[in-house]
Amino acid sequence: MKLDARINRFHAAMAILPVTIGTVFFPVAGVVVPLAGGAGWIAVILAFALALPWVFMSIGLVMRAPVGDWGKAVRVWLGPWLGGAFLLYMSFIWAWLGGLLLAQSGLVLSAITLPDTPPMALNAMLLVLVVLSDLRGVEVFIRTLELLMLITMPVIVIYIAIALSVLQLDNLMPVLSEAPIRIAHAALLSLPWAMEGILFALFTCVHVNTRRHLSLVAGGAIMTAGLLLAMVVVLTMGVLGRSVTESFIYPTVELTQVIHIGFFLQGLEGLLYPMWLIFSYIKVTASFILVSESVRGCWAGAKQPYRAIVLGGVFLAVATQPDSFATLVASISRVDNTFFMLMYAILPLMWLWVYLKDTKERGRDAVATTTGSD
């Protein structure tokens, strides 16, 4: 008996928000500031605002999908062959990205806090949680996200409040120091992050029972994530200054190490490690579950727990590939800027296809009704 097993719009928003922010929280300033300078935060907001039509298109697709089954929803949109190809593509890009994010978590945490522990051990530990989450299912993952949000939100608020107290406005000036083309370039680099959120929103909203105003909810969640990321850029720039921000891959880590809280903790480092792990868990698990559900959509014979175990092996294999931060960052950029950017073209085509199919079917139904009544 499941008396209260429902995912509503609010729960979906609570899931989309942290997945969109994910581990982008840490490198965002390092990516946009070198290109856009003081206007880095504008570039982030611009990217997320530009992505809004794609959010609405995704929700347009969701409106025409059955509730609760991702594989079936894709097949309803695209038919068996095209749907299967789309599911395979989704599995491929999310498995690649998820594996790399897993590697990133191990590398970063090993480097900044556990130098004696091999990154692979940390990756394996995180993967255990990820596989367990997949075994428990989508609903439990969304419930877990809600709980983790309750833990992380106060931490983020504390982080922002303390960083604001030491922020120097001079560091943010001049706001428009770079040419518009460079700001546009920074926005372009931020677009894949928005697309990650959109694809997860597409997946999550398929499981939502009540679909009224769903596009507003999904759009709101993704735009909020964009605003929070923009705020991180402002804080990092405002505290560290442009030159220091540019010199780090993960400037947020540096930011936590320079801020001192009163006379007690030396910095916000104590909050950083848990936050990094929680955000990594959120993003990698979102990727894993999306891959798992896509694989199930392609091949119904892939049953649990074998599916989760095999996919765990795949993620771990991908995570072994990058051996340094440079290769890791290059690999993530490659996946983001090619495969995820490609979705900006694929989603409108999908939406158009589904819309035309729908219109055609409605026309056929109208003709049948008219003929019948005659």
Next chain:
Amino acid sequence: MSRLARSGKSRLIKPRPLKQQTCKAGPGQLTGDLTPDCEQLKQLMGTEGSLELRLLYTRGHHRAALFYQAQMVDLTQVSQGIIRPLQECECRIEPEIVAQTVIAVPTYSRERAVVKLADALAEGKAVLLCDGYQDGLILDVTKIAQRSIERAASEDVLIGPHDSFSESLGINLALLRSRLSSPNLKHRLLKVGRVSATDVAVIFVAGIVNEKLVKEVLERIERIDIDHLYARTLIDLICDAPLAIVPLLRHTERPVRLVAALMEGRVAVMLDGDPGALIIPSFAPEALQSVEDFYERPVVATYLRGVRLLGTLITVFLPGVWIAAMGFHHGILPPALFRSIQKAREGVPLPTVVEMFVLLIAFDIIVEASTRMPMRVGQALGIVGGIILGQAAVEAGFVSPGKVIIVSLTGLANFTQPSPQLLGPLRVMKYIVLMFSSLFGLFGVTWCVILLALQASAFRSFGYPFMYPLSPFAWRGALDVFMRIPTYWQPNRPTLQTKNVRRMSATVRRQKRGE
């Protein structure tokens, strides 16, 4: 050992019913002839126990046999309400006439099956067989020595009602009805246990409760097929995840708490012999709420809830975080603080982690020992163990004073829990977190946090998410977890999918606002 048993399949075989419980023991029915009927009943009950058989002769020269267990009945009622009226009776002793006009017993029933009569005797009732009639009378004259209504031992409070449930289901139901005297308070009685035939009451408030929930509770209880039922077995057999570290069904000794739960649309299950009731469904965040909160001012109660939350976090995470900070991330501590802690540790032979484990286990031993001891000895033991032993250990250089402070704080924080069922699970969780933090520092602590969140989200209490109202998130409910909200701000019951969600009229709220 048979092959079947060796392969482990024997576990699937249904337990064999006991001989005396079935009709196969004899013909099964009363014959109407007193002598063989008495023999049948004596055979079934055995003669070794306290079974009494009185043969009675009435003035009208009729015969009857009265069976009872001497230690389980009210002997005054038996002699004055049954034996004397029967001896003085001049009319025919037909069971129905006897019950209605002769004897003075408020509750009776007629039964023909000998097994049922034996069951009644085992429950402490008296059985009257009348010569020439095939019906026996079961007379409720039970009087078993009971504990009186006392203070709740495990859920004691400073303010608010102090009464608690006892071991008798009848007294407990009466206590509940005295608190909630409404015809809508319903209970369904079930008998569970092939040997014990334990009485189980499923209690709910009609019109408020979700009927699907009542149906589910009844179905789960009716499915139980076991020899003997006691509270722990019942919880294991009906809860959603018996292996869960945290209790998924809440047990309360306090009638006032049970009434509040019933009025929120929950179902209660009471068991004869168990001094308490199970609340179905139960949610984890409620563990922070105490009965006292509802007798305190909202601000004070909110503060106390915060203290309990902090206490819970300290119990589970403080030793782990301490080990992580000292062993892996001492950079996050101010150098002066770190130096002072290190200086205090000089000369301690044990590694930090081992020292922490040893101290925590020593503390748990002291707690367990003082719990099992009589109250005054327990207090003395606590003082000896906690203060003298701790002081001696520090002076001897076995442990550092910093660790003693951390362990004492952790131990004390554990007792801020209003729910006694959570004391044990929190203690166990503390060791799990400590183990991972000693291996991976704050990574290990956070790993445990995520695992706890994941597991807690996966648990269900009779189909309802265990972490409600935090997950699935519900604003009003979530606020009530951390704050004691004034009653007039909570016009609705928690969302348990009941049709009747409103518990307060709009008029009361308007009057409160002075409109």
